[in-house]
Amino acid sequence: MSDDPVRWVVFDLGETLVDETESWGRWADHLAVPRLTFFAALGAVIAARRPHTDVFQLFRPGFRLEREEARKAAAGFPGELTGADLYDDALPALADLRAAGYRLAVMANQPTEVMAFLQTLPVDRVATSAGWGVAKPDPAFFDRVAREVDAPPERIAYVGDRVDNDVVPARRAGMLAVHLRRGPWGVIGDSWPEAARADLRLATLEGIVAALAPWSAQPRRPSVDAVVDVLTS
Numbered sequence: 001m002s003d004d005p006v007r008w009v010v011f012d013l014g015e016t017l018v019d020e021t022e023s024w025g026r027w028a029d030h031l032a033v034p035r036l037t038f039f040a041a042l043g044a045v046i047a048a049r050r051p052h053t054d055v056f057q058l059f060r061p062g063f064r065l066e067r068e069e070a071r072k073a074a075a076g077f078p079g080e081l082t083g084a085d086l087y088d089d090a091l092p093a094l095a096d097l098r099a100a101g102y103r104l105a106v107m108a109n110q111p112t113e114v115m116a117f118l119q120t121l122p123v124d125r126v127a128t129s130a131g132w133g134v135a136k137p138d139p140a141f142f143d144r145v146a147r148e149v150d151a152p153p154e155r156i157a158y159v160g161d162r163v164d165n166d167v168v169p170a171r172r173a174g175m176l177a178v179h180l181r182r183g184p185w186g187v188i189g190d191s192w193p194e195a196a197r198a199d200l201r202l203a204t205l206e207g208i209v210a211a212l213a214p215w216s217a218q219p220r221r222p223s224v225d226a227v228v229d230v231l232t233s
Contacts (some may be wrong), residue, residue, distance in 0.1 A: 007216055008149045009097055009208075010175075012160030013108035013118070017090040018081060019023040025051025026077040030068070031059050039184075049164070093144050094122050094207035102216075108143050109135045109165065121218075125149055134163040142173035157200075157212060163189035166197045176215050178202060189193045 014020045028038035042055045056063040095105055097222070105125035106118055118126035125148055127175060129135035132144055146153050153174030162164025162185045171177035179198035181190045189195060200211055 006101070006103055006151070006155070008105060008151050008156045009102045009212070010105040010145055010149065010156055010158050011123075012108055012158075012162070012166055012180075013106055013110055013114070015161040015186060016108075016159060017087060017121075018085045019087050020085075022085065023079065023081070026072070026079065027056075030072040030075060030077045031056070034057050043184050043188065044182050055155050062145070081114060083120070087205070089205040091122070093117065093208050096209045097212075098122065100216075102173040102212075105145075105149055106161075107141075107148070136162075137170060139173060142169055142175065145175075145189065146173070157215065159202075159205075159208075161186035161189075163192050163195045163198075168194050171197050171199065176200065176212075178212075180205070 011017055017139075024039065024042065025035050028035045028095070031038070038055070041058050042052065045052055045055045053065060056065070056068070058128075060068075060194045063153075069079065083232070084187075097104055104123040105124075106121060106123055106213045107125070107127045108114075108129065108132075110128040110130065112128055112129055112130045113125065115131065118128070127144075129141065129147060130143070134140045134144060136142075142153075142158070145158070146156060149156065154199045157176040157178055158166060158170035159180055159228075161180045161183045163179060167179045176195065179190070179195060179202070180186055181201060181203050190201075195201070199215070202208065202211060
């Protein structure tokens with residue numbers, strides 16, 4: 001690992017930088033299910049802590065994702081991400097973090113096809129679980145994050161919406177675990193006991209530089225209470 005004191009902020013993608021509402025909505029349209037019904041079913045699957053792909057089985061038993069992805073695209077419901085899918089606070093937050101001296105990465109559970117979109121973002125490193133052959137919450141994913149950015153875990157903040165995939169394993173890896181409480185995973189997971197393991201809890205990326213300031217000023221990761229108090233005081 002490098003001795004460079006620079007700090008990294010590594011982001012998840014879905015419901016962290018990207019709003020997935022339309023992406024999931026296109027799946028509902030493809031399956032001819034009312035969007036409200038589909039979204040309610042997705043929420044129930046998340047609350048039950050089941051794999052999110054189980055939602056498809058509720059409407060189409062025997063569903064096979066790869067086959068249906070091709071059919072969905074052929075039917076005129078594309079799955080590609082564009083800049084229009086970014087949350088309004090995403091690019092301003094990246095710019096603010098860059099101006100504050102942080103280095104930035106997006107490393108997430110995504111298929112390799114997303115790399116083309118990731119490479120349009122103003123960050124220093126991008127990677128997908130499919131490209132690495134390992135996915136969150138596997139500890140090996142977070143080990144790979146640290147190797148790819150060439151920094152020790154205590155100099156890495158991992159920002160994500162999922163308590164199970166992002167907060168818990170990032171904290172276990174020794175990184176600053178930042179929980180972004182938006183999207184269905186972020187909101188539902190915020191009520192789980194494990195959510196308390198987050199070092200920092202945000203409802204938006206606005207003000208992330210100020211929220212990270214105590215961590216950035218410390219030679220080591222501050223305690224959970226020390227960071228959360230920045231938001232609640």
